[in-house]
Amino acid sequence: MARPVKLGLDYFPIDTHVLKDIKIRRLMKKHKTPGVLLYFMLLCDIYESSFYVQVDQDYLFDLSDQLDIEDEEVKTMLDYMVEIGLFDAGLWKQSILTSKAIQERYIAAKGRYLNERKLEKQYLLVPVTAVKEEMAANTSVNAEETLISAAETPVQTVESAQSKEKDSKENESIFIIERESGAPARENDQSLLKDQWDQWKMDLLNDGDWCNLLIRISGKGTSLLENAYDAMRYFDDFNLLRALGDTVRTRKEYQSRFIAWWRHNHWETDMQILAGSKTAAIPQVRINKPAARKSRYEEMMQVAEEAKLLTQQMFENHGFGYSFTNGIETASDYTV
Structure with missing residues (x-):
């Protein structure tokens, strides 16, 4: 179906202290720069599709070709990433690369546009509902902090409060007039x-x-x-x-x-x-006018002319001793 909601992400968040993470430091120490580069390549592929990636022989070849190393070395790096906890070990047995942290970031990034019906729940490691509730709770806390901050701000003068109340009532009246008159909304x-x-x-x-x-x-x-x-x-x-x-x-x-x-x-x-920046083309309809019909007199003259030509051909081709010259019939000396 066309234009469905996109499952993948166009970009994903990375912690500013990612290179200080103990798991990344272990990966960097054992497999140097190619190992870290491979990890970020995997993250890009995972978030581009959804919250996991399936590893098969073609995908291994693609990774090894991009890094210019052997397939076996890529497989060794992947096994080590699973070993140190960058990816889930249980799903790796099914050739699936993902983790709880990846899935939590994915669900948070999708937010209200998350299409739960399209999620492959057999690969989920976190409950979607719980993540959403946590997001909602964080949003609620932020909103409460904003309200408290506003409540703690003292009103400077009574006149200022009355002025704001007056402006509010005027704005509300204008808004109601716009709604009732069909004027554009604010x-x-x-x-x-x-x-x-x-x-x-x-x-x-x-x-x-x-x-x-x-x-x-x-x-x-x-x-x-x-x-x-x-x-x-x-x-x-x-x-x-x-x-x-x-x-x-x-x-x-x-x-x-x-x-x-x-x-x-x-x-x-x-x-x-x-x-409205382009006008639809109007199909052109061409009407062929019928040829003007000849009069009965013209039709008779045409038939007579055709009969005259036919008779001339008959006489000249069969040698009956007659010929037509300028429409005048002449007889020839027909002797044997």
């Missing part, structure tokens, strides 16, 4: 809306039933899904420019209005046309 409100819409995009593109419905309604096949995410982005811009953000407040409203909007645009997949 910048902060638009930002919140776009964040919510971004989440709905991911949810919908990972909803198999919704994707099948989109394919069935459009009649364009699965290739349509390759452009669905980009089309949704232009749908967002359309809503904001037309001040329709307030009318798209639920996922149900978002998906139904998006389908109606894309159908109205004839399921266009050229993003320049959806953006």
Whole structure:
């Protein structure tokens, strides 16, 4: 299916003290620079795909070719990395390289965009729910610290507090007027809306039933899904420019209005046309006019001319003693 949520990461975090880690120092001491370089190559390959990598003969060859060393030496380095705890020993028996630390960083990096249904749970070493709860707890602590910090800040004067309250009421009134009049939402409100819409995009593109419905309604096949995410982005811009953000407040409203909007645009997949920077080409229809019909008199004259030519050929080819010269019949001396 086109445009699914990407399982891998575009980048991953590295601790600033990684080279001081006892495991990395042991690896560096035993296998020098090639060993450390191989470890970081493995991390890049793991996070690019998801949270693990499967090692087979082709992958061993690829690693050895990049490092310009033998396959056996790469295998020895991998075994040592497992031995010192850089990778999980149990999964290495299945030729799988991963670890608890790698998986925790992966889940934290994906955050709310983590697609649990696509995770291969047989290789998981950490409970996803527990990691998410820990992330939520840390977020909650940070929020509480922010609130406490704000509460500890004293109000300078009564007049300042009254002024802020007055400004707040004025801003609230303006916000209500904008909502009721259909005026564009404020910048902060638009930002919140776009964040919510971004989440709905991911949810919908990972909803198999919704994707099948989109394919069935459009009649364009699965290739349509390759452009669905980009089309949704232009749908967002359309809503904001037309001040329709307030009318798209639920996922149900978002998906139904998006389908109606894309159908109205004839399921266009050229993003320049959806953006309005390019005009769709109008097919040219060429109509061949029928030839003008001849009059009955012209038809009779044409038939007579054809009959005259046919008769001339018959007489001249068979030598009946007649010839036609300038339309005048003449007889020849036909003697034996």
